[in-house]
Amino acid sequence: MAADKKKRRRPDSNSDSDSDNRPFKSKLKPDPVILQTLKNLKSACSTAASTSKTLTLTDVGLSSTCREVADLPIDEVQSEIESLALNIAKSILSGQGFSFSVPSRSSANQLYVSELDRIVLKDKSSLRNFGNVSTVRKATITLRILQLVHQLCTSNIHVTKRDLFYTDVKLFQDQSQSDAVLDDVSCIVGCTRSSLNVVAAEKGVVVGRLIFSDNGDMIDCTKMGMGGKAIPPNIDRVGDMQSDALYILLVEKDAAFMRLSEDRFYNRFPCIIVTAKGQPDVATRLFLRKMKMELNLPVLALVDSDPYGLKILSVYGCGSKNMSYDSANLTTPDIKWLGIRPSDLDKYKIPDQCRLPMTEQDIKTGKDLLEEDFVKKNPAWVEELNLMVKTKQKAEIQALSSFGFQYLSQVYLPLKLQEQDWL
Amino acid sequence: MAADKKKRRRPDSNSDSDSDNRPFKSKLKPDPVILQTLKNLKSACSTAASTSKTLTLTDVGLSSTCREVADLPIDEVQSEIESLALNIAKSILSGQGFSFSVPSRSSANQLYVSELDRIVLKDKSSLRNFGNVSTVRKATITLRILQLVHQLCTSNIHVTKRDLFYTDVKLFQDQSQSDAVLDDVSCIVGCTRSSLNVVAAEKGVVVGRLIFSDNGDMIDCTKMGMGGKAIPPNIDRVGDMQSDALYILLVEKDAAFMRLSEDRFYNRFPCIIVTAKGQPDVATRLFLRKMKMELNLPVLALVDSDPYGLKILSVYGCGSKNMSYDSANLTTPDIKWLGIRPSDLDKYKIPDQCRLPMTEQDIKTGKDLLEEDFVKKNPAWVEELNLMVKTKQKAEIQALSSFGFQYLSQVYLPLKLQEQDWL
Numbered sequence: 001m002a003a004d005k006k007k008r009r010r011p012d013s014n015s016d017s018d019s020d021n022r023p024f025k026s027k028l029k030p031d032p033v034i035l036q037t038l039k040n041l042k043s044a045c046s047t048a049a050s051t052s053k054t055l056t057l058t059d060v061g062l063s064s065t066c067r068e069v070a071d072l073p074i075d076e077v078q079s080e081i082e083s084l085a086l087n088i089a090k091s092i093l094s095g096q097g098f099s100f101s102v103p104s105r106s107s108a109n110q111l112y113v114s115e116l117d118r119i120v121l122k123d124k125s126s127l128r129n130f131g132n133v134s135t136v137r138k139a140t141i142t143l144r145i146l147q148l149v150h151q152l153c154t155s156n157i158h159v160t161k162r163d164l165f166y167t168d169v170k171l172f173q174d175q176s177q178s179d180a181v182l183d184d185v186s187c188i189v190g191c192t193r194s195s196l197n198v199v200a201a202e203k204g205v206v207v208g209r210l211i212f213s214d215n216g217d218m219i220d221c222t223k224m225g226m227g228g229k230a231i232p233p234n235i236d237r238v239g240d241m242q243s244d245a246l247y248i249l250l251v252e253k254d255a256a257f258m259r260l261s262e263d264r265f266y267n268r269f270p271c272i273i274v275t276a277k278g279q280p281d282v283a284t285r286l287f288l289r290k291m292k293m294e295l296n297l298p299v300l301a302l303v304d305s306d307p308y309g310l311k312i313l314s315v316y317g318c319g320s321k322n323m324s325y326d327s328a329n330l331t332t333p334d335i336k337w338l339g340i341r342p343s344d345l346d347k348y349k350i351p352d353q354c355r356l357p358m359t360e361q362d363i364k365t366g367k368d369l370l371e372e373d374f375v376k377k378n379p380a381w382v383e384e385l386n387l388m389v390k391t392k393q394k395a396e397i398q399a400l401s402s403f404g405f406q407y408l409s410q411v412y413l414p415l416k417l418q419e420q421d422w423l
Numbered sequence: 424m425a426a427d428k429k430k431r432r433r434p435d436s437n438s439d440s441d442s443d444n445r446p447f448k449s450k451l452k453p454d455p456v457i458l459q460t461l462k463n464l465k466s467a468c469s470t471a472a473s474t475s476k477t478l479t480l481t482d483v484g485l486s487s488t489c490r491e492v493a494d495l496p497i498d499e500v501q502s503e504i505e506s507l508a509l510n511i512a513k514s515i516l517s518g519q520g521f522s523f524s525v526p527s528r529s530s531a532n533q534l535y536v537s538e539l540d541r542i543v544l545k546d547k548s549s550l551r552n553f554g555n556v557s558t559v560r561k562a563t564i565t566l567r568i569l570q571l572v573h574q575l576c577t578s579n580i581h582v583t584k585r586d587l588f589y590t591d592v593k594l595f596q597d598q599s600q601s602d603a604v605l606d607d608v609s610c611i612v613g614c615t616r617s618s619l620n621v622v623a624a625e626k627g628v629v630v631g632r633l634i635f636s637d638n639g640d641m642i643d644c645t646k647m648g649m650g651g652k653a654i655p656p657n658i659d660r661v662g663d664m665q666s667d668a669l670y671i672l673l674v675e676k677d678a679a680f681m682r683l684s685e686d687r688f689y690n691r692f693p694c695i696i697v698t699a700k701g702q703p704d705v706a707t708r709l710f711l712r713k714m715k716m717e718l719n720l721p722v723l724a725l726v727d728s729d730p731y732g733l734k735i736l737s738v739y740g741c742g743s744k745n746m747s748y749d750s751a752n753l754t755t756p757d758i759k760w761l762g763i764r765p766s767d768l769d770k771y772k773i774p775d776q777c778r779l780p781m782t783e784q785d786i787k788t789g790k791d792l793l794e795e796d797f798v799k800k801n802p803a804w805v806e807e808l809n810l811m812v813k814t815k816q817k818a819e820i821q822a823l824s825s826f827g828f829q830y831l832s833q834v835y836l837p838l839k840l841q842e843q844d845w846l
Contacts, residue, residue, distance in 0.1 A: 151828075157685060157829065162819075167825055169776040203700075214648020215649045225642065255582075255585050258583065401589040
């Protein structure tokens with residue numbers, strides 16, 4: 001059988017034919033030296049975690065003017081909905097009809113808080129009255145979504161937003177309507193969307209030195225071959241995380257993930273490797289945060305050297321405006337920008353033909369990012385981004401392949417770690 | 424911890440509050456009856472596999488007028504490239520320069536063979552001469568790709584097409600050029616693209632009663648929680664498949680996959696559940712075929728009731744025109760169309776508001792499909808497709824949620840299996 005024949009020849013970590021000519025290869029120190037660097041990073045990270053607690057809205061004096069949701073256990077969501085229903089009944093019996101007080105999720109109601117380093121929702125609300133022609137439809141949809149979520153609580157199953165829409169197409173008319181009200185319901189109940197048992201399709205994968213439970217099954221991510229383990233769509237069924245990793249390597253694209261996974265990079269420099277294959281989805285963001293929080297590991301990010309790479313980093317780090325009400329649960333603090341950074345292009349002598357000229361749109365996005373608070377608070381990032389916009393050059397992680405397919409795993413990353421070259 | 428609290432309340436298979444009112448619920452026979460149906464299906468499938476051998480181009484007398492590639496072990500690919508290089512050297516030394524004979528992959532050179540039930544490549548070739556101004560560039564690219572693939576063989580690592588492009592941006596200029604020549608190289612060497620160790624990013628997932636090895640790690644897909652196992656990008660590192668499943672359930676979308684995975688449908692009616700999350704990618708197609716061939720299991724497909732659902736089924740079953748040279752390895756014979764079929768819409772009383780009107784483009788695609796050989800050879804499929812085009816109605820798998828979130832796993836699929844309602 002072909003599969004068996006091939007298995008005999010395993011990838012050889014020193015097999016690149018031009019190993020010795022590769023730039024900077026000679027600068028690499030022995031692995032134990034690099035490992036010591038990583039051990040220091042990890043212990044600094046745990047110390048920081050134990051001495052400094054994560055700031056909350058209360059700590060920065062914003063608890064009365066901003067709101068945020070919490071991860072509630074399913075029975076609390078259920079009783080929250082039941083007490084909402086009781087209040088509605090009382091209100092109707094007292095002859096006043098009923099209405100919902102719905103937090104506004106518009107951009108005017110959003111705020112970046114630098115002490116927290118994430119976007120939060122301010123406390124503006126509006127009344128959604130069943131007895132008013134202009135709001136009766138939305139009030140009805142809200143009630144229906146509450147009822148469906150209550151059903152999900154009692155049977156404790158998870159569904160997608162699409163499933164939810166299809167339970168009452170006549171009422172919702174369009175999925176964008178049920179989706180929007182679902183976010184409203186999160187804010188009304190004061191819990192995360194995952195707590196409502198409504199999940200998004202997962203697309204992230206994880207591999208490396210992590211053991212965790214997914215819906216009761218123990219998963220050992222060192223034994224997931226090259227494909228890795230699909231990140232579960234429902235974070236509340238994930239638990240019991242254990243790891244001997246020294247850091248988490250967050251990778252933008254799956255090609256780089258594949259390279260590192262096949263080379264079992266996570267065994268040479270113990271780590272957990274995770275990717276959302278492009279734009280971060282909710283499941284991957286929740287999973288990354290959970291790992292960071294439970295394992296107290298530093299997070300190093302490997303993204304393309306272009307404005308979108310930095311944008312992706314910012315979504316993991318500070319959240320998206322769209323879901324600012326849940327930024328506390330979705331964001332991972334203190335992500336380090338490992339590479340590919342604009343200054344790496346010259347530093348690692350990326351050949352000119354592997355760099356791409358930035359388009360007008362790229363440059364505009366880059367300049368816009370320079371105005372964002374999450375970039376401004378980090379002067380070193382501003383410097384890198386300024387360099388990108390000035391040189392008008394970008395490069396993908398894949399550009400490193402110009403030095404050989406395994407340059408990423410055998411030279412670039414080890415050297416970056418050795419030099420502690422993260423920002 | 425919230426995760427632990429939630430775990431205590433497990434999904435209950437009889438928990439849908441309106442269980443008894445759901446249409447057709449009363450028609451369901453006890454599970455052992457349905458299981459017997461599936462056992463019969465499975466043994467019919469194994470018998471067919473043992474008595475009828477899979478037809479090849481030789482069997483249908485086309486071996487001299489059509490060509491196809493084979494899954495070659497890595498050392499054979501390597502020696503094939505080495506002998507190509509030797510021939511080139513000889514040709515140069517004899518003063519004739521050199522050229523490649525490259526099989527044409529244009530649509531004029533493609534053929535649907537009904538006996539094989541797949542699209543194959545005819546034997547037209549053209550000469551790619553290094554000594555000719557119009558072909559020198561492509562000949563150079565071809566030689567460079569052969570050299571890079573040879574490098575992959577000696578180090579036995581896998582890379583993506585994007586990696587390949589970045590090793591020589593100056594020469595390739597654009598990824599579409601290196602991609603196209605890579606397919607040419609498959610045809611020249613006479614092996615599959617996977618044999619060249621160049622893989623596409625995976626997006627498929629698998630869960631259920633399957634154990635297999637991925638890059639040396641044993642994976643038990645009954646213990647993959649709700650997220651499932653990511654299908655490995657490189658099929659040649661996949662082996663040792665074992666299963667006690669009665670059939671493979673091929674699912675178009677991940678929402679349905681999630682529902683079945685959370686409900687552990689694969690334990691109630693033992694099966695392997697697989698999805699490519701939409702358009703089938705090469706890795707999932709290879710994985711499905713490998714399961715079917717090694718385990719001799721029937722394959723039942725659950726797709727949307729629209730022209731694209733049928734199109735997706737056809738790509739799994741008969742291949743895509745783009746990769747017709749490799750249809751023997753990429754296609755899975757004898758896939759049964761389980762649902763959602765156009766006739767199901769009335770049969771299962773899908774409410775009107777959950778059906779969607781087909782767009783002009785949908786109807787055109789549907790009519791085009793009626794002209795395709797792979798549809799025509801199956802009169803029952805033609806009838807279904809005619810019904811779809813006539814009623815101008817389509818429906819997603821998710822439309823079943825209108826009867827409750829678990830209708831798919833608790834009523835629709837069990838009843839379909841019980842009634843042997845596949846085509």
